[in-house]
Amino acid sequence: MRSVSLARRVALVAAGIAALVGVIFATALIAMLSLRRADTRESHSKDVTVATLRVRAVAADLDSALRGYVLSGNRRFLALFNTSRAKVPRETNRLRTLVRNDRPQQLRADRAARELNGYLTDYALNVIVIAKIARSAAQGPAAGTEDKRRTDEIRGTLNDLLAVEDSRARAASSHARAITNVAVWVGVVALAVSTALVLLFGAWVAREVARPVRRLAAAAADVAAGDLGIRLEEGGAAEVGALVSAFNSMTRSLELGRRELLVQNERLREGERHKRDLISMVSHELRTPLASVLGFTALLLERDFPPDEQRRYLEIIDGQARRLATLAGDFLDVQLLDGGALMLVRTPFDLVELVREQVQLFFLQLTSHGLAIDVPESPLVVDGDRDRMSQVVGNLLSNAIKYSPEGGEVRVAVRQDGTDVVVAVSDDGVGIRTEDVEQIFEKFFRSAEAIKTVGGTGLGLAVAREIVASHGGSLEVESTPGVGSTFVVTVPLHAPSLTTDPGVGDFAWRGGQLS
Amino acid sequence: MTSAARDPRPHVLVVDDEAPLRELIVVTLGEAFRCEEAEDGETALARLGEAPPDLVFLDVMLPGCSGIDVLREMRADPALRDVAVVVVSAWQGPEDVEAALESGANRFLAKPFRVDELASVARDLVERQE
Numbered sequence: 261m262r263s264v265s266l267a268r269r270v271a272l273v274a275a276g277i278a279a280l281v282g283v284i285f286a287t288a289l290i291a292m293l294s295l296r297r298a299d300t301r302e303s304h305s306k307d308v309t310v311a312t313l314r315v316r317a318v319a320a321d322l323d324s325a326l327r328g329y330v331l332s333g334n335r336r337f338l339a340l341f342n343t344s345r346a347k348v349p350r351e352t353n354r355l356r357t358l359v360r361n362d363r364p365q366q367l368r369a370d371r372a373a374r375e376l377n378g379y380l381t382d383y384a385l386n387v388i389v390i391a392k393i394a395r396s397a398a399q400g401p402a403a404g405t406e407d408k409r410r411t412d413e414i415r416g417t418l419n420d421l422l423a424v425e426d427s428r429a430r431a432a433s434s435h436a437r438a439i440t441n442v443a444v445w446v447g448v449v450a451l452a453v454s455t456a457l458v459l460l461f462g463a464w465v466a467r468e469v470a471r472p473v474r475r476l477a478a479a480a481a482d483v484a485a486g487d488l489g490i491r492l493e494e495g496g497a498a499e500v501g502a503l504v505s506a507f508n509s510m511t512r513s514l515e516l517g518r519r520e521l522l523v524q525n526e527r528l529r530e531g532e533r534h535k536r537d538l539i540s541m542v543s544h545e546l547r548t549p550l551a552s553v554l555g556f557t558a559l560l561l562e563r564d565f566p567p568d569e570q571r572r573y574l575e576i577i578d579g580q581a582r583r584l585a586t587l588a589g590d591f592l593d594v595q596l597l598d599g600g601a602l603m604l605v606r607t608p609f610d611l612v613e614l615v616r617e618q619v620q621l622f623f624l625q626l627t628s629h630g631l632a633i634d635v636p637e638s639p640l641v642v643d644g645d646r647d648r649m650s651q652v653v654g655n656l657l658s659n660a661i662k663y664s665p666e667g668g669e670v671r672v673a674v675r676q677d678g679t680d681v682v683v684a685v686s687d688d689g690v691g692i693r694t695e696d697v698e699q700i701f702e703k704f705f706r707s708a709e710a711i712k713t714v715g716g717t718g719l720g721l722a723v724a725r726e727i728v729a730s731h732g733g734s735l736e737v738e739s740t741p742g743v744g745s746t747f748v749v750t751v752p753l754h755a756p757s758l759t760t761d762p763g764v765g766d767f768a769w770r771g772g773q774l775s
Numbered sequence: 776m777t778s779a780a781r782d783p784r785p786h787v788l789v790v791d792d793e794a795p796l797r798e799l800i801v802v803t804l805g806e807a808f809r810c811e812e813a814e815d816g817e818t819a820l821a822r823l824g825e826a827p828p829d830l831v832f833l834d835v836m837l838p839g840c841s842g843i844d845v846l847r848e849m850r851a852d853p854a855l856r857d858v859a860v861v862v863v864s865a866w867q868g869p870e871d872v873e874a875a876l877e878s879g880a881n882r883f884l885a886k887p888f889r890v891d892e893l894a895s896v897a898r899d900l901v902e903r904q905e
Contacts, residue, residue, distance in 0.1 A: 540868070544836065547865035551887035552795040558890045559802060573802070576795045 265498040266469065273461045280454040284447045291436075291443030298436035304358070305429035308365070309422055311355040316418045318347050319376055323411050326384050330391050330398045338388070348376060362428075365421060372417040379410045472496040476507055488515040538704055545587055545717050549580035590719040594703050597726045602648075604730055608754045609646045610639035611681050615674050618653045622661065623670075629661050630669035640674065640681045641754040644731040649751075652727050652735070655720040656685040656747045664689030664744065676753070680733070683749040691741035700737065701725045784809040785901040786826070790819040790842065791834040791863070796886075800832050800863075803890045804897055816840035820848060827855055830900055832893075833880075835864040835871065843878050850879040859900040863888065 325341035328334065352373040359365040383406060391398035475492060482490050488511055492504050556573040559565075565573070596602045612635050623631045642649075660670040664687040671686040692700060692707065699705045703722035721735075728735040733751030789800045790813045801810045811828065813819035816837045823831075831849075835842040842862060849855040862875040865886040872883045882896055 544865040547886040548793055548796065551865070552793070552799055554887045555799040555803065555890050556795075559799075562890075576798065580795055 266500065269461075269464075269497070273457060276457055277454050280450045280457070284450045287443040287446040287450075291440045294439040295436045298432040301432035302429045305425045308355070308358050308425045311351070311358050312418050312421050312425070315351045315355050315372060315376070316415065318344055318351050319379070319411065319414050319418070322348075322376075322380070322384065323407065326387060327407070330387060330395065330403070333391070333395050341384070341388070345380060348380065352376060359421075365424060368417055368421040368424070372414060372421065375410070375414045375417055379414060383407070383410055468497040469500050472500045472504055476504060479507065479511075483511055483514070488518055534704070541704075541717060546584065549583040549587075552580040553577050553584070587717065590717055590723060593723045593726075594719055597703070597723065602726065602730060604645040604648060606644055607646065608641050608643050609649075611642050611649070611683065611751070612636060612638075612640050612674050614646065614650055615653055615672060615683060618650060618657055619672055621654070622657045626661065628666040629664065630667070632669055632671040634671070634673040634675075636674065636676070640676055642681055642731070642751050643754040644751065645727075648727045649731070652724040652749060653683065653685075655724045656683075656749070659720065659747070660685050660687035660689065660745075663687065677750070679753050679755075680750050681753055683751075684746055686744060686746040688744040691743055691745055692737065692739040693741050697737060697739060701735070782809050785830060785897075786828040787811070787897065788813060788819065788822055788828045788831045790814075790816070790832065790837065790845065792837050793834075796834070796863075799890070800893065803893050805894075808897065808901075814838075816842065816845045819845050823849065823855055823858075827858055829859065829904060830897060831858060831860045832897075833860055833862050835862060835875070843874055846875070846878045846880060857904075859904060861896055861900070 321344040322341060325337045325344060328337035329341060352369070356366065356369045356373065359369050387398050387403060387407075472492075472495070479490050479492055490511055491508050494505055494508065495501055496504055556577050560570060560573055593602070615635055616633075619631065619633055623629070657670065657672070664670070668688045671684075673682075673684045673686075675682055696705075696707045700707070701721050702718075704718040705722075725735040728749055728751060731751045733749060736748050736750075737745055738748070739745035784806075785808050787804060787808045787810045789797050789810055791797045791800070792814050794814070797812045797814070801812065804810060808830075811822055813822050816839050819831075819833070819837075822828075833842045833846060837845075842864070846860055846862065849858060849860065859881045860879065861882045861884055862880040863884045863886060864871055864875070875883050881900060884893060884896065
C-alpha cells in the first residue's frame with residue numbers, strides 16, 4: 261500500500277466516486293423509464309377498457325332493443341336494434357385493433373366478436389323474423405333461456421377481457437413501483453458509500469499528506485532558523501515519503517557541510533594561531549641573541565675594559581652571533597626540506613668518532629649536567645654527510661640538556677645492531693606528553709611546556725629526522741612524561757663492496773675488524 | 776649576608792635563563808650596583824625571600840614559572856610589593872607590555888635593548904626609591 265503513489269490514489273478514489281455517481285444515474289434512469297412504460301401501459305389499458313365497455317354497451321343495447329321489440333312489437337325497438345347492430349363491426353374492430361399486440365386479449369376480443377356475431381346471426385335475426393310472423397312464439401321460454409345464455413356468454417368474455425386488462429395495468433404499475441424502490445435504495449446506498457469514500461479519503465489525506473507536510477514545513481522553518489540536526493520520521497504516502505526522505509538527506513548533507521565548514525574554520529583559525537606563535541617564536545629566537553650581540557658591542561665601543569674582559573665579551577658576541585647563524589641555517593634547511601633540495605655530501609665516516617666529538621663540544625665546559633657515555637672502541641662506519649650527521653647528534657644533545665633539569669644525567673650510547681648503527685641519547689627531563697610524541701618531528705611544532713619555558717624554533721627535530729631519513733635511517737623517540745626521553749637514531753652501516761672510494765679501505769684497515 | 780647587608784650600593788636581582796643576557800645586564804650596571812643573578816622563577820623567588828632588593832630585572836620567558844608569575848607573587852607579598860621591577864622581554868606585542876604593566880611592572884624593556892637606556896632606567900628607579 262505504501263508504494264502506491266498519491267496521484268494514483270487520487271485517481272482511484274475519483275474513479276470510484278465517478279462509478280458510484282454513474283450507478284446512481286443509471287438506476288434513476290432505469291426507474292424513470294419503467295415508470296414511463298407503466299404509465300403508457302396504464303393509458304393503453306384505459307383505452308382497452310373503454311373500448312370493451314362500449315362493446316358491452318352495444319351488446320346490451322342490442323339485447324334491450326330485441327327484447328323490447330319481441331315484447332311490444334314496436335318498430336322503434338327494431339330501428340334501435342338496427343342502429344346498434346350497425347355499430348357492432350366498428351366497436352369490435354376498434355377493440356381488436358387495440359389488443360392486437362396482446363395475444364391472449366386478442367383471442368378474447370375475437371371470441372367476444374364471434375359470440376356477438378353469433379348472437380346476431382344465429383339468434384337475434386331469427387327471433388326478429390319469428391316475431392314478425394308470430395310474436396307470441398318469439399316470447400317463449402326457450403327463447404328467453406337462449407337469450408340469457410348468449411348475452412351472459414358475451415358479457416362473461418368481455419368481463420374476462422376487462423379483468424385481465426386491469427390486472428395487466430396493476431402489474432405494470434407495481435413493477436414500476438418496485439423498480440423505483442430499488443432505484444431509491446441503490447441511490448441511497450451509493451450516496452452513502454461515496455460520502456464514506458470521500459470522508460475516508462479526506463481523513464487519509466489529512467493523516468498521510470497534510471500532517472507530514474505540516475511537520476515538514478515546521479522542520480523547514482527550524483532549518484531556516486539554523487537547527488540542522490532536525491530529522492523527520494520517514495513515512496507517509498509515496499510522494500510525501502519521498503519528500504520527507506529528501507528533506508532528511510538535505511538536512512543531513514547541510515549538517516555535514518556545516519560541520520566540515522566548522523572544522524575547516526577551526527583549522528584556519530589554528531593555522532592563524534600557529535602563524536602568530538611562529539612569528540612570536542622567530543621574534544623571540546632572534547631578539548634574545550641579538551640583545552647580547554648589540555649590548556656587548558655597545559659596551560665594548562663605549563667603555564674601556566681590561567683585555568681579558570674584552571676577550572670574554574667578544575667570545576659571547578661570537579657565540580650569540582653563531583646562534584643567529586644557526587637559526588638562519590635552520591630556517592634555510594626547512595626551506596630546502598620543503599623544496600626537497602637538501603644536498604648531502606656523501607663520504608664514509610666513523611659515527612663513533614663523530615659522537616665523541618659532539619659530546620666533547622657540548623660537555624667539556626658544561627657543569628650543570630652529568631654525562632654517561634657508552635661507545636665502542638672500534639669505529640662504526642656509515643656512508644653519508646658528516647656535517648649533517650653532526651648537526652643531528654648536536655641537536656639531540658642540546659635538546660637533552662635543554663629539556664632536563666640542572667643536575668640531570670645525559671646518557672649517550674652507540675652500538676651496532678645487525679647492519680645498522682644505533683645512536684641513543686637519553687635524559688631525565690620533562691619528557692613528552694603522549695599526544696605530542698607524533699608532533700615533535702613536525703616543523704615549527706613546540707609543546708605547550710616548551711613554548712612557556714624553553715626557547716627554540718621547533719625546527720631542530722624536523723630537520724634532524726629529515727637528514728636521518730635521507731641517510732636511509734630513522735629517528736624515533738620513546739618518552740615518559742616526568743621521567744625522561746630517549747631519542748634513537750638508526751642508520752645503515754657502510755657496505756664496502758658497494759663503493760670504490762679508496763678512503764673506505766683506509767677506514768676498514770684502521771678499524772681493523774670491519775668486515 | 777653580613778657583607779652584603781653592609782654594602783651601601785643598590786641591590787639588584789637579574790632574572791634571566793640566558794647567561795649572556797644576565798652577564799650583559801650585570802656588566803652594563805657596573806660597579807655602582809650590587810648584582811645578584813637567578814636563572815629561573817623559583818630561584819628568583821627564593822633570593823627575593825632572603826633579602827628584598829632595590830630593583831629586579833625580570834625576563835618573561837623562564838623555565839618553570841614565567842616572569843609574569845614571579846611578578847604577581849611579588850606584588851601579592853607585602854615585603855616585596857614596593858620593589859621596583861623592570862620586565863625585560865623579547866616579546867614586543869602590545870598585549871605583552873600590557874600584561875607586564877598590569878601585573879605591576881614599573882617599566883618594560885624590549886630585547887634587544889639599548890645598554891645606556893637600561894643603565895638610566897636602573898638609576899632612575901633606584902633614585903626615586905631613595
